[in-house]
Amino acid sequence: MSAAPPPRLADLATARRLRAIHDQHDRLALLCAELEAIADDLPRACPQRCRRAADALGTLVPEHHASEIVVLRELLAADRPDLVDRIARQHGEDEGLAGEIGHALEPIVAGGAADAPETLGYMLRCFFTSYRRAMLVEELAIRAAAPAA
Ligand SMILES: [Fe+2]
Numbered sequence: 149m150s151a152a153p154p155p156r157l158a159d160l161a162t163a164r165r166l167r168a169i170h171d172q173h174d175r176l177a178l179l180c181a182e183l184e185a186i187a188d189d190l191p192r193a194c195p196q197r198c199r200r201a202a203d204a205l206g207t208l209v210p211e212h213h214a215s216e217i218v219v220l221r222e223l224l225a226a227d228r229p230d231l232v233d234r235i236a237r238q239h240g241e242d243e244g245l246a247g248e249i250g251h252a253l254e255p256i257v258a259g260g261a262a263d264a265p266e267t268l269g270y271m272l273r274c275f276f277t278s279y280r281r282a283m284l285v286e287e288l289a290i291r292a293a294a295p296a297a
């Protein structure tokens with residue numbers, strides 16, 4: 149019985165970066181659950197929960213996109229540049245909606261009421277429904293390109 153060859157350093161580095169993407173998706177899934185809870189609680193959403201969500205929308209989401217697209221380009225650009233471009237466009241759309249939601253949460257964070265709770269609820273539901281689907285597609289794309297990930 150022959151021993152498996154030792155992993156290459158490049159493979160280990162890629163595995164670490166893919167693990168980081170998975171971990172970020174776990175955190176973003178929690179953010180989606182928080183956004184769903186906010187939508188369910190409207191018009192009386194918790195200001196502290198809204199502040200945490202707004203902070204994550206403004207930091208975690210764009211930071212994740214920046215790191216994820218680099219990894220996806222390395223894994224997929226040669227075979228599926230169309231898929232990478234589509235994911236990058238989706239990232240931009242998601243960041244735009246995340247920014248609008250963060251802005252719409254500001255009155256609640258400040259202790260008041262949402263300016264338009266029905267509109268905010270719709271925006272929240274659009275975001276977390278679409279984002280959960282997008283993360284699933286990204287995870288499938290990564291598994292297809294890096295089956296050991
Ligand atoms: Fe992602």
